[in-house]
Amino acid sequence: MFELLDRQALGELTDAALIDAVEHRTRAEAVEAAGRLAVIAEIVARHCDDEDDASAHRTIDGWETATAAVSAACNLSRGAASAQMRIAQALRERLPKVAAVFARGDISAKVVSTITWRTQLVTDDDALALIDTALAGAATTYGALTATKAEQAIDVWVEKFDPAAVRKTRTAARERDIHFGDPDDPNGTVSIWGRLLATDAALIKNLLNTMTRGVCDNDPRTIGQRRSDALGAIGAGADHLTCQCGTPDCEATGIDPRSRAVVIHLLAEVLPESATSAHSDEEAQTPAGPAQLPRDPRIHGRPDPSDYPADRTPAVSGSPAVILGGGVVPVPLLAELIATGATVKHVTHPEDLTAQPHYRPSTKLATFVQMRDLVCMFPGCGVAAHNCDLDHTTPWPAGATHPGNLGPKCRTHHLIKTFETGENGWADVQHPDGSHTWTAPTGHTYQTTPFSQILFPGRTSHTPSPPAKSTPTPTVDRHMRMPVRQRTRQQSRTQRINTERRLNAELDKPPPY
Incomplete structure (x- = not known):
């Protein structure tokens, strides 16, 4: 099978053989996707099916525990893992006939995702069985449709057997929302x-x-x-x-208030400088000072069609910046921010950050850890570090408040690491280079690397943890202190479905005259 990855071997295939290979691989991809979702559904069932009421009301309930396992194993974000679990659960419990067609490779994962979403509001078992049967027979034709037309084709059957479950377009007022970003956006701008x-x-x-x-x-x-x-x-x-x-x-x-609201944390990179400036090798390693304010005049105004070569010539050189939470700031825009009033701060070197005698890290220490790691250090998580908790890898007070013992973790993964610990829980070990080794309850291990080392490979920081203190960690039932929900996850989900069904039903009523 792997010979098809060889370009020379592919070149020897006939046109018909290539089409055969595409068809085979497409079907095999669907079969593997179906099998993967079946496994995920079993993971969800083992954590959620027999969950007691006390566990279901905890912030880290069975669903969240399963999400952490799936997220780490599939290298997915928490949201993406949860979405896969919803699809897997729907195929296993609600749409077995669609699942069987999927398992044969007759429909794609994309079509299955749309089906599970558009049938999510169906609550009547008899109606769901009829819809499942109808879609199992019709779904093989949906792959050639656009996303909108596929949704419409699915809604035909939902409308026939359970009209209140159709995800209808509400009034324009209910649809209002603002969206930021598109995959095709150039660096430095967001649609x-x-x-x-x-x-x-x-x-x-x-x-x-x-x-x-x-x-x-x-x-x-x-x-x-x-x-x-x-x-x-x-x-x-x-x-x-x-x-x-x-x-x-x-x-x-x-001073531009937009730039004044920006703080640029300088790691080991030089600030932008004029592309036409002549520097020796020694000067090129010296960080630029705030007095040097190069700008690219061509980022404003309209391009001059007669001066195309000049428009292609860079006016500013240097390294780009990264926005916490996502996005790249190209060098010309970075230079513009600095020139119009952005604050530039040097990140403290780790050798100057000694262990602190208190639980909460200082601003300098917190900034260094956030800039080093940039995102949550749990496997697959991409929550920006400034939206995370700074967690002591070895719990305080046995573990010191020190850059070698601190890492950002989003609130969910911080709770998992804190409460789902011990023999059947998650274990986290932080290494001198800032990387973490996570051991799952199943014994599987996952390595996470500070995101700054991925974005800036030439920059490494050695932050060994200080010797652990002799203070023992108190042994208490951590679950007694875990935050709890007012409603279980399933109760909240049922309420949302019932609310949407009620609103859909109201739209079908004639207006009062």
Whole structure:
């Protein structure tokens, strides 16, 4: 089978053989995906089916425990793992005939995902059985449809047997939302789209237009660029747009509030510098000072079609920046932030961060750990470090407050590491290079590496943990102190489904006259 990965072997196949190989591999991919989801469904069942009421009300319930196991094993985020578990559970418990078609490789994982989502509101067992039978026969044709048409084809059967379960398009007001980011976005920019109430849209439009008129005529930006920057200024809490004309006498000039809201943490990289500056090798290793403010004038205004070569020539050189939580800031935009008022702070070297005699780390220590790791250090998790708890790998007070014993963990994985511990729990070992070795309750091990070392391979930091203290860790029933929910996960889910069904049913009623 692996000979098909050889380019030379592929080149020897006939056209017909290539098509045969594509068909075979597509079906095999579906079969493997079905088997994978069947295994995930069994993992969910073992953690959730016999769960008692006390466990179901804990923040780390059976579902969360299963999510951690699936997330680590599949290298998925917590949300992605939970979504896979929902699909697996639906195939096992709600749609066995669709699951059988999937297991034969007749439909794709994408089609199955759509089916499980569009049938999620069906609560009547008899209606669900009829829908399952109908979809098992029709779903083999859905792969050639667009996503919208596939949803419509599935909704036909849901509408026939359980009209209140159709995920209907509510009123436009109920659909309002704002979305940020698209996979095709270039680095340094993020697309925004969504739906607002008409009154809110008018307010924002008038405010943006007013702010764009507040700069002088020498501002190099286009009207569209000014509106875009004005929205960012609102996000920074400003009610005006800073002019970019560069003239000291301009009343609208000054420090840009958008840049003032940005803090740039400098690790071991040099700050941006002019691409035309001539430096010796020794000078190139010296970090640039705040007084050096190179800028790329071509990020504003319209491109000059007659000067295409100059538009391709970089005006600023250096290393890009990374936004905590995701996104890359290219060098020209980084230089613009620094030139217009962003704060630049050097991250403290780990050798200067000694063990601290208290539980809560200092600001310098917390900043170093967050910049070193950038994300939660649990396998598969991508929650930004500044949205995580700083956890003592060896619990305090036996473990010191020291960079070699601290790592960011999102609240969920912090609770798992704290409460799901011991012989049948998760174990976490932190190494001098900042990496972690996690051992799952099943004995499987997973390695996580500080994200800064992946983004900046030349940068390493040695942060060995200080000797452990002799203070023993108290042995108590940790579950007695675990946060609990007011409603179980299943109760909340049932309430959401019933609420959506009720709203759908209300739409079918004629309006009062």
